[in-house]
Amino acid sequence: MIDLVSSSLGNMDVNFDFILKLALATLIGILIGIEREHRRPETMELIAGIRSFSIACIAGMVSSYMALKIVPGILLISLAFFAIISAIYIYIKNVILKMPGITGPIALYCTFLLGVLITYEFYTPAIAGAVIITLLLAEKGPLHSFSTNLTDNEILSGVRFLAVVFILYPITPDELFMGVINPRTILLIVIIVATISFISFVIMKELGTKRGIPVSGMLGGLVNSEATTGALAAMAKKRTELIESSYLGIILSNAAMLVRNMVIALIVDPSGKMLLLMAPVQIVIILFVLFAAVAVIKSSNHMISNETIQLQSPFALSPAIKFAFGFTALSFISRFAYLWAGAAGVYATALGGLISSAVVTASVTALAVSGNISYNTAAITAVLACIISTGNKMMLVKLSGPPELMQLIKKSFTRVIIFGTVVLIIWAIIINHNF
Numbered sequence: 001m002i003d004l005v006s007s008s009l010g011n012m013d014v015n016f017d018f019i020l021k022l023a024l025a026t027l028i029g030i031l032i033g034i035e036r037e038h039r040r041p042e043t044m045e046l047i048a049g050i051r052s053f054s055i056a057c058i059a060g061m062v063s064s065y066m067a068l069k070i071v072p073g074i075l076l077i078s079l080a081f082f083a084i085i086s087a088i089y090i091y092i093k094n095v096i097l098k099m100p101g102i103t104g105p106i107a108l109y110c111t112f113l114l115g116v117l118i119t120y121e122f123y124t125p126a127i128a129g130a131v132i133i134t135l136l137l138a139e140k141g142p143l144h145s146f147s148t149n150l151t152d153n154e155i156l157s158g159v160r161f162l163a164v165v166f167i168l169y170p171i172t173p174d175e176l177f178m179g180v181i182n183p184r185t186i187l188l189i190v191i192i193v194a195t196i197s198f199i200s201f202v203i204m205k206e207l208g209t210k211r212g213i214p215v216s217g218m219l220g221g222l223v224n225s226e227a228t229t230g231a232l233a234a235m236a237k238k239r240t241e242l243i244e245s246s247y248l249g250i251i252l253s254n255a256a257m258l259v260r261n262m263v264i265a266l267i268v269d270p271s272g273k274m275l276l277l278m279a280p281v282q283i284v285i286i287l288f289v290l291f292a293a294v295a296v297i298k299s300s301n302h303m304i305s306n307e308t309i310q311l312q313s314p315f316a317l318s319p320a321i322k323f324a325f326g327f328t329a330l331s332f333i334s335r336f337a338y339l340w341a342g343a344a345g346v347y348a349t350a351l352g353g354l355i356s357s358a359v360v361t362a363s364v365t366a367l368a369v370s371g372n373i374s375y376n377t378a379a380i381t382a383v384l385a386c387i388i389s390t391g392n393k394m395m396l397v398k399l400s401g402p403p404e405l406m407q408l409i410k411k412s413f414t415r416v417i418i419f420g421t422v423v424l425i426i427w428a429i430i431i432n433h434n435f
Contacts, residue, residue, distance in 0.1 A: 018065060021061055021065065021118050021119060022058065022061060022062075024061075024118050024123065024126070024127075025057040025058045025060070025061035025114075025115045025118050026054055026057070026058060028057050028111070028114055028115070028118075028126065028127070028130040029050075029053045029054030029055065029056060029057035029058060029111060029115075030050060030053075030054050031130055031131075031134055032053045032107065032111050032130060032133055032134050032137070033049055033050030033051065033052065033053035033054055034050055035134050035137045035138050036049050036050065036053060036104065036107070036137070037049045037050050038138075052108065053107075053108060053111050056082065056108050056109075056111045056112045056115070057111045057112065057114055057118075058115060059082070059112060059115060060078070060111070060112040060113060060114065060115025060116045060118075060119075061115035061116070061118045061119050063075050063077075063078035063115075063116075064078075064115070064116040064119035064120065065119045068119060068120075075116070078112075079112075082108070082109055082112045083109065085108070086105040086106070086108055086109040087105070089104065089105040089108060090102050090105045093105070103137065107133055107137060110129070110133055111130075111133070114126045114129050114130055114133075117129070165191055168187065169184065169187050169188070169191065172184040172187050214245060214248045214249050214252055215252075216228075216249060217232055217246075217248070217249025217250060217251075217252045217253040217256075218249070218252035218253060218255070218256045219256070220249075220253055220256075221252065221253030221254060221255065221256030221257045221260070222256045222257075222259075222260050225253045225254060225256065225257035225357075225389065225393070226356075226389075226392065226393070226396060228249070228250075228253045229250050229254075229393045229396045229397065229400075230396050230399075230400045232246040232249045232250050232253070232401075233250070233396060233397045233399075233400035233401030233402075233405060234400045234401065236401050236402055236405045237400065237401050237402045237405075240402060240404070243402060243404050243405050243408070244408075246401070247405055247408045247412075250393060250397065250409060251289055251290075251292055251412065254289055254389075254390055254393060254413075254416075255286050255289045255290055257357065257358075257386070257389065258282050258285060258286050258289070258386055259282075259286065260358065261278075261282070261357055261358055261361045261382065261385075262275055262278055262279060262282055264358055264361050264362050264365070265278055265361055265362075265365050265382060268361075268362055268365040268366050268369065269365050269368065269369050273368075273375055274365045274368060274375060274378060274379060274382075277375055277376065277378075277379035277431060278379045278382055278383055280427055281383045281420070281423050281424050281427045282383060282386065284420075284423050285386070285387075285416060285419070285420045285423070288415075288416055288419055288420070289412075289416055292412045292415075292416075333349055334346050334349045334363060334364055334367055334372075334373065337349060346364065346373055346377050346378075346381050347377070347380065347381055347384060349363075349364070349381060350381045350382075350384035350385040350388055351385075351388060352385060353384070353385030353386065353387070353388035353389040353392065354389070354392050356389075357382075357385040357386045357388070357389035360381065360382060360385035361382040364377075364381045364382055365378055365382065376428075376431050376432055380424065380427075380428050380431075383420075383424050383427075384424065386420075387416075387417055387421060387424065390413055390416055390417055390420070391413065391417055393409065393413060394406070394409055394410055394413050394414075397409045397410075
């Protein structure tokens with residue numbers, strides 16, 4: 001009797017496991033199938049829709065479950081069967097219905113494979129795969145538009161960048177050099193920063209002409225605030241009616257730069273200690289900058305323009321190499337400046353903000369993480385580099401833009417620099433006294 005009860009309880013566990021996996025497979029199939037049904041032309045019947053994709057995922061789950069529990073060879077038979085089904089699907093769609101494309105058949109076969117993953121309890125990969133497949137299917141139009149608008153140089157830059165990620169990064173030494181820098185850490189930081197910049201670059205490329213110069217300026221600030229400022233200033237010089245919108249774009253670009261540098265600090269120091277020390281001053285400055293932007297928006301009705309700015313793709317190797325070299329050089333300079341002149345020596349390296357405040361932020365954060373300088377010194381230096389970078393924008397506008405734009409930028413950014421410096425000094429006193 002006891003053995004019978006134990007056997008029944010064991011079967012209940014097996015049944016519950018099977019039902020749970022069956023439910024997940026059904027939901028994944030429905031998710032992908034709904035997208036296929038949504039794309040179905042109104043004038044014709046869909047070859048494979050919500051039922052087909054649901055059954056495909058269930059078939060993958062059931063056949064692999066049977067292979068695991070009963071007959072191992074059943075999974076191979078099912079794989080072959082769905083490969084044949086997908087091939088027939090391709091033939092019907094392309095030859096009989098004259099609808100070029102193999103996306104649907106491949107998606108059907110991938111849905112079957114997701115069911116297999118569920119049986120082996122790879123739940124997260126299965127769900128992630130379903131979401132990605134659905135997004136790829138749903139975003140057909142935007143993806144086609146984006147790919148056709150890419151230039152040959154942007155495609156080659158992307159390929160080179162992938163080579164850096166998957167070939168160069170794994171073979172890069174993972175050890176401290178002269179007790180200051182780790183080559184693999186440098187490369188990882190470059191990859192992450194470039195990826196964040198590229199996402200902003202893609203969004204800007206898609207939305208720039210739709211949302212106008214201010215949005216392009218804000219997204220451009222995440223890519224390269226100096227290049228964005230120069231581009232907007234040059235645009236305003238050619239067309240004086242764009243002065244106000246370019247001014248707003250430059251302000252938002254600088255605010256985005258301040259946010260980006262806090263993100264970089266968090267990337268280099270995942271503990272968040274550097275970010276917490278930078279955030280109070282950075283947020284106050286950002287709010288001050290945005291207050292100026294809001295004042296401009298209220299005073300003007302001409303903020304939207306069909307113009308957009310042109311920036312180099314962050315996946316190009318030249319910006320990445322420059323960032324890596326700048327990071328390495330500034331790391332050494334900051335370290336030896338600290339040994340020679342203490343915190344004051346590190347503060348002096350904030351002048352690197354004239355070239356790239358992102359490089360300064362990344363290098364001093366890395367030094368703080370490795371224990372070569374204090375976190376307080378690193379945070380103050382990073383914020384100071386941001387303030388110096390803000391001042392650099394005035395020089396860029398003076399060189400590239402019209403006098404009217406220069407007057408607007410000079411008035412706003414002078415206030416930002418003075419206000420930011422005062423807040424930084426107060427914050428420096430607080431953290432050096434209490435931390």
